[in-house]
Amino acid sequence: EAGVTQFPSHSVIEKGQTVTLRCDPISGHDNLYWYRRVMGKEIKFLLHFVKESKQDESGMPNNRFLAERTGGTYSTLKVQPAELEDSGVYFCASSQETRKREQYFGPGTRLTVT
Amino acid sequence: KNEVEQSPQNLTAQEGEFITINCSYSVGISALHWLQQHPGGGIVSLFMLSSGKKKHGRLIATINIQEKHSSLHITASHPRDSAVYICAVRFTGTASKLTFGTGTRLQVTL
Numbered sequence: 001e002a003g004v005t006q007f008p009s010h011s012v013i014e015k016g017q018t019v020t021l022r023c024d025p026i027s028g029h030d031n032l033y034w035y036r037r038v039m040g041k042e043i044k045f046l047l048h049f050v051k052e053s054k055q056d057e058s059g060m061p062n063n064r065f066l067a068e069r070t071g072g073t074y075s076t077l078k079v080q081p082a083e084l085e086d087s088g089v090y091f092c093a094s095s096q097e098t099r100k101r102e103q104y105f106g107p108g109t110r111l112t113v114t
Numbered sequence: 115k116n117e118v119e120q121s122p123q124n125l126t127a128q129e130g131e132f133i134t135i136n137c138s139y140s141v142g143i144s145a146l147h148w149l150q151q152h153p154g155g156g157i158v159s160l161f162m163l164s165s166g167k168k169k170h171g172r173l174i175a176t177i178n179i180q181e182k183h184s185s186l187h188i189t190a191s192h193p194r195d196s197a198v199y200i201c202a203v204r205f206t207g208t209a210s211k212l213t214f215g216t217g218t219r220l221q222v223t224l
Contacts, residue, residue: 031210042118043200043214056211091157095210102147103212107156 002026004094004106012112018080021109025074025094031055032075033095033103034067038088046090049075082113120201120215127222133188135218137201140182147212148175148186149200157200160186191222 005024013019025032034046046065047057051072060067064083069075079086089110093103117140127133137146148160161168161175163184168175172191177184188195201215 033210033212035212035214042216043202045211045213048210056209059211093157102159102162103210104159105149105157 004092004104006090006092006106006109008109009107010110010112012114013082014114015084016081018078019082019111021077021079021090021111023075023077023092023106025092026104029094029096029104030072031095031097031103032069033093034075034077035091035093036088037091038085043091046077079111082111084113087111087113118201118203118213118215120218122218123216125218125220127191127220129192129222129224131191131222133191133195133220133222135186135199135201135220137184137186137203137215138182139203139205139213142206143179143182143203144206145204146177146184147202147204148184149202150197151200151217152197155197160199188220193222193224196220196222 004026007022011019030051032049035043036046037043045059047060047067048055049069052069064079066078089108091108092106095103119138121136146163150158150160163175163177172189174187198217198219200217202212204212
């Protein structure tokens with residue numbers, strides 16, 4: 001069984017540009033989560049999808065971030081326009097069932113905004 | 115405020131030593147996760163606990179719900195155990211959202 005995959009593994013962009021991160025969850029996992037770790041800080045929750053619906057987006061930092069999960073399969077996280085403070089590692093995770101199942105994490109996308 | 119604290123932040127041990135990493139949290143939880151991240155690697159889930167104790171190989175995780183505390187133990191540590199260990203909890207009433215500790219960086223030397 002393939003694990004959670006993320007693309008790209010690393011992205012370097014200039015301030016003001018747009019970047020789109022992609023996450024492919026484990027097949028059959030309805031729950032998909034986005035997390036972020038900025039330098040020196042703990043990992044923080046961004047949002048949670050159940051299938052194609054946003055269940056909780058309380059962690060999204062501002063309206064420059066847009067997450068989608070069309071069709072309830074893969075998800076994208078777009079940052080537009082990117083700012084320096086958006087630099088960090090963006091992790092995606094998926095799980096089968098909201099409360100009872102552990103979350104499986106992807107390898108992360110390292111975003112560097114210069 | 116929902117918080118998770120880990121200690122120590124950094125830990126160096128010699129091969130073979132018994133290691134303990136601690137995690138405390140502020141309010142009630144429905145589940146606690148222990149995660150591992152090797153340098154340059156992704157995050158791997160080691161345990162998910164809601165009570166008691168779990169064991170997998172040389173790793174043991176315990177949780178005391180009343181004291182709001184969990185420990186991760188590594189017996190007979192090995193250099194390949196060198197990694198960042200992260201405690202993450204699902205606070206009661208927050209659905210499946212995880213709140214993370216800052217992590218413990220473990221270095222096991224020969």
